[in-house]
Amino acid sequence: MEFGPGFWGPIIATIVMLLGAGFACLMLLGSRRIAKVRPSIVKRSTYGCGEEVKPEEVTADSEQFYSPIRRVFKPFYRYIQPGHSGKLNTYLLWVVIGFVVLLVAIALVLR
Amino acid sequence: MIEAAPILVIIIPLMGSFLTPLISILTKRYKKDRIRDLFVVSIVIVTLLLVLHMLPTVWSGNIIVYRLGNWTPPWGICLAIDGLNIMVALIVSGIAVLVSIYSLMYMKNDTGLEKYYTLLLLILASMMGVTLTGDFFNMFVFFEIMSTAAYALVAFRRNWDSIEASIKYMVMGSLGASLFLLGISFIYSLVGSLNIADIAQKISIIGTNPLPPILILILALLMTGLSIKIAMVPFHAWMPDAYQAAPSAVVVLLAAGTTTVGVYMMLRVVYILFGVAALGAMLIVLGSVTMVVGALMALVQRDLKRLLAYSGISQVGYILLGVGFGTALGIEGGLFHLLNNAIYKALLFMCAGAIFYRVGTCNLDELGGLSKNMPITAGLFTIGALAISGVPPFNGFASKWTIYIAGIQAGKAFFSLLAIIMSVLTLAYLLKAVNAIFLGQRPKRFENVKEAPLTMLFPMMLLAVLCIVLGVLPSLGINIVSPAYNALTNQHGYIQAVLGGI
Numbered sequence: 001m002e003f004g005p006g007f008w009g010p011i012i013a014t015i016v017m018l019l020g021a022g023f024a025c026l027m028l029l030g031s032r033r034i035a036k037v038r039p040s041i042v043k044r045s046t047y048g049c050g051e052e053v054k055p056e057e058v059t060a061d062s063e064q065f066y067s068p069i070r071r072v073f074k075p076f077y078r079y080i081q082p083g084h085s086g087k088l089n090t091y092l093l094w095v096v097i098g099f100v101v102l103l104v105a106i107a108l109v110l111r
Numbered sequence: 112m113i114e115a116a117p118i119l120v121i122i123i124p125l126m127g128s129f130l131t132p133l134i135s136i137l138t139k140r141y142k143k144d145r146i147r148d149l150f151v152v153s154i155v156i157v158t159l160l161l162v163l164h165m166l167p168t169v170w171s172g173n174i175i176v177y178r179l180g181n182w183t184p185p186w187g188i189c190l191a192i193d194g195l196n197i198m199v200a201l202i203v204s205g206i207a208v209l210v211s212i213y214s215l216m217y218m219k220n221d222t223g224l225e226k227y228y229t230l231l232l233l234i235l236a237s238m239m240g241v242t243l244t245g246d247f248f249n250m251f252v253f254f255e256i257m258s259t260a261a262y263a264l265v266a267f268r269r270n271w272d273s274i275e276a277s278i279k280y281m282v283m284g285s286l287g288a289s290l291f292l293l294g295i296s297f298i299y300s301l302v303g304s305l306n307i308a309d310i311a312q313k314i315s316i317i318g319t320n321p322l323p324p325i326l327i328l329i330l331a332l333l334m335t336g337l338s339i340k341i342a343m344v345p346f347h348a349w350m351p352d353a354y355q356a357a358p359s360a361v362v363v364l365l366a367a368g369t370t371t372v373g374v375y376m377m378l379r380v381v382y383i384l385f386g387v388a389a390l391g392a393m394l395i396v397l398g399s400v401t402m403v404v405g406a407l408m409a410l411v412q413r414d415l416k417r418l419l420a421y422s423g424i425s426q427v428g429y430i431l432l433g434v435g436f437g438t439a440l441g442i443e444g445g446l447f448h449l450l451n452n453a454i455y456k457a458l459l460f461m462c463a464g465a466i467f468y469r470v471g472t473c474n475l476d477e478l479g480g481l482s483k484n485m486p487i488t489a490g491l492f493t494i495g496a497l498a499i500s501g502v503p504p505f506n507g508f509a510s511k512w513t514i515y516i517a518g519i520q521a522g523k524a525f526f527s528l529l530a531i532i533m534s535v536l537t538l539a540y541l542l543k544a545v546n547a548i549f550l551g552q553r554p555k556r557f558e559n560v561k562e563a564p565l566t567m568l569f570p571m572m573l574l575a576v577l578c579i580v581l582g583v584l585p586s587l588g589i590n591i592v593s594p595a596y597n598a599l600t601n602q603h604g605y606i607q608a609v610l611g612g613i
Contacts, residue, residue, distance in 0.1 A: 014503070062413045066543070070410075076407050088278075088283075091349060092286070098344075102334055102393075103328065109392055110322040
């Protein structure tokens with residue numbers, strides 16, 4: 001195994017990444033507005049269905065956070081996720097299925 | 112080298128676990144509970160020191176064989192320590208030291224701590240027993256002690272969730288242990304021996320190409336039993352329930368300790384006992400399925416510990432994938448990932464524990480903006496998250512990169528591509544966790560939340576440093592892993608060392 005040049009140079013890569021991060025910080029600092037923005041309170045408030053929502057009440061639903069990915073893997077979330085129900089008999093069924101799969105797989109590979 | 116070091120590694124924590132309740136009675140009487148805690152920490156440190164003491168001998172290419180009662184193998188029980196199990200012993204004892212220090216503060220407010228520390232030492236002794244023994248039935252006995260201690264530790268807080276999770280874990284674990292025992296009894300009826308080296312020699316005489324039907328059944332029984340322990344898909348369902356309900360200190364020990372021991376047992380059975388590298392294709396498929404199911408399930412979790420549990424399942428998939436490639440690079444990558452997984456998984460669960468310790472919940476929807484109150488924990492969690500996602504320059508990148516390259520070199524680029532995609536998903540769900548816990552608006556009730564105590568931060572910092580060091584200097588990790596790889600692929604050397612040319 002090799003981690004030297006031509007494969008992966010971790011020390012050089014780390015230095016480059018640190019320099020890149022430093023450069024990004026400098027750019028960020030350099031692009032800051034000098035004049036302070038003073039939006040009205042109405043503009044800074046958060047609204048939901050026309051009602052004002054307090055900042056601490058605004059949270060993204062963790063389960064729906066990556067809903068586009070959920071849509072891509074729709075069959076998985078429709079058929080596999082319900083199997084993780086917390087029901088012990090379902091878990092035991094998985095074990096039985098897994099054992100049969102392993103037995104067949106080993107037989108196919110090693111016979 | 113201390114001649115009795117191999118057995119002392121098991122006996123010292125075992126005796127410590129028996130002494131802990133007695134010491135607790137005394138320390139309670141004199142109101143000096145801290146003495147009991149320090150006694151436990153010192154026992155665990157001594158165990159680690161003994162493992163470190165054996166390292167130079169094993170890493171110089173020797174296999175330490177310790178004969179209990181001076182019985183010559185295959186008679187009696189022996190401990191056989193090669194590069195593979197010394198690495199596992201190092202991981203387990205190192206993690207145990209950090210967990211015992213972490214527990215000093217994390218478990219401070221719990222009652223019945225004498226039981227907790229007794230179980231902690233018992234699980235350490237049993238993990239050491241499983242790892243170091245050269246006897247198959249002895250391995251099962253320690254495996255059962257380890258599992259029983261784990262069930263009790265999961266239910267330690269005695270609330271409804273933890274008891275339910277513990278019962279599920281116990282039913283699943285007992286089923287796995289029964290299958291494992293059935294496999295051992297079939298082996299004994301077939302070859303008339305329980306010594307691992309002796310069984311390996313006799314199986315090699317029977318021949319594995321093609322493998323007789325009874326050996327196929329035995330291998331399936333053993334692998335199913337062990338797959339439940341390492342939570343390989345589809346045997347994984349118990350793990351998120353157990354990890355969510357157990358105290359975080361216990362989860363660290365389970366995620367980084369018992370899982371590592373389970374993977375070790377799987378490797379020992381497949382490579383040393385049966386010497387069947389041909390199973391690689393099967394491990395690749397199972398590893399890939401485990402990787403994908405774990406990552407996709409982690410993506411939709413609301414609870415941090417549950418998310419990390421699914422993430423752990425996914426990482427086991429990477430290990431199996433690397434080992435399954437069967438090349439030197441692949442196996443080294445898999446073993447390196449085993450080491451790294453223990454480090455960042457321990458770090459992430461400790462961070463989860465620190466959050467729970469301060470705010471009393473791990474529900475992502477109830478958290479937010481904690482980076483202002485817990486900046487060190489936030490930084491450490493981010494390091495762990497980046498490491499497990501395989502972002503350079505952290506340790507996860509080094510081992511995952513090795514696995515990707517191994518896949519491409521082995522002509523299985525599709526699986527490398529799949530592993531890369533799953534790494535992206537890993538980063539996605541952990542960034543979601545970072546965002547939900549540390550960024551955004553902070554709920555008003557968390558305004559006065561303080562940073563985690565120093566005794567909890569110290570082990571976390573140490574693990575974070577390891578994440579960086581093993582990423583920036585991966586050759587250090589490779590140096591630890593290489594003797595394990597040599598041991599794993601040297602079935603003949605193991606048999607020779609234990610049986611001494613019998």
